[in-house]
Amino acid sequence: MTLYLFDAHAHVAAAGDPPTPAAPPLPGAETVGRLICGVDPADWRDVNAAAWSWAGTIPAFGLHPRSVASVQEGWFEELERLLTGNPAAWLGEAGLDASKRGLAGMDEQDEAFRRQLRLAKRLRRRVNLHCVKAWDRLLAALDEEYLPDGRDGFIVHSFSGPDEHLHELTERGAYFTVGPLFSRRESRRDRGRAARIPGDRLLLESDFILAAGVDVSGELVYALRWLAAARGEDAEALGVMISKNAGRLFHG
C-alpha cells in the first residue's frame, strides 16, 4: 500500500537560493501535495509561480512576523491582490514572534497580524500561523479578528506552547503540523507535546525551502515514525489518519 502524504507547511526557494537538503524518498510513500507559505512580497512572487507550475501545490500568502520590520509600504494591497487572484490560496505564514531581538515590536507585529486576519476573514480564507512565545496575544487576535465567522480550520505550525494553549487552540478548530524540526532535534518536551495533540488534528510538515519537483516524502515518513513512537501508535495507521485530516482540510 502507498501512503499518500501532504506537506502542510513548506517554503519555496527563490532563484539562486539553496533548497533545504532532504532525505531521499522512501518506497511506499509519496507526497501528493503541499501548502507553500509565502513570507514577504518578494517571496510571494515565487510562491505564486510555484503554485501555477507544480502540480498539487496550494499557495499561501502572508507577511511573516520576521518580515514586519523590513516590509515596504503597499504590501497589504499586494497581498489582497494575490489572494483575490488565487481563490484557493490560504493566508500565511503570519503570526507573532517574541523569541528574538531585532524583530518588529509586538504592537507593530500585532497590528500587521490583525490586518491580515481581517483580510482572511473577509475573503473567507484559511490561515497558517506562526507563533513563538506570544500565545495569549495570538488567541486574543484570533478571537477578536477571525473567529467564529472566519473559515473554520486553521493551522498552527510547529506548536511550541503549553498544554492550556494546545487545548484552547483545539477548541477553536486548530490543526497542528509536525515535521523534521521536531523529529530531528529529539527533545522530550517535543515528544510530550506531539503525544497530546488530538489525532484528528495532526498534519505533517517539512517547513523546508523546496525546489520545485522535490519529493520530501522520506522526511515526512521519518517525522511520522517519530510521531507514532512519541504517541505509542502504529505508524501506518497514524499516517492514514493524517492523510484523511489533510484531505478534509485541503480538499474538503
Ligand SMILES: [Zn+2]
Ligand atoms: Zn515556515
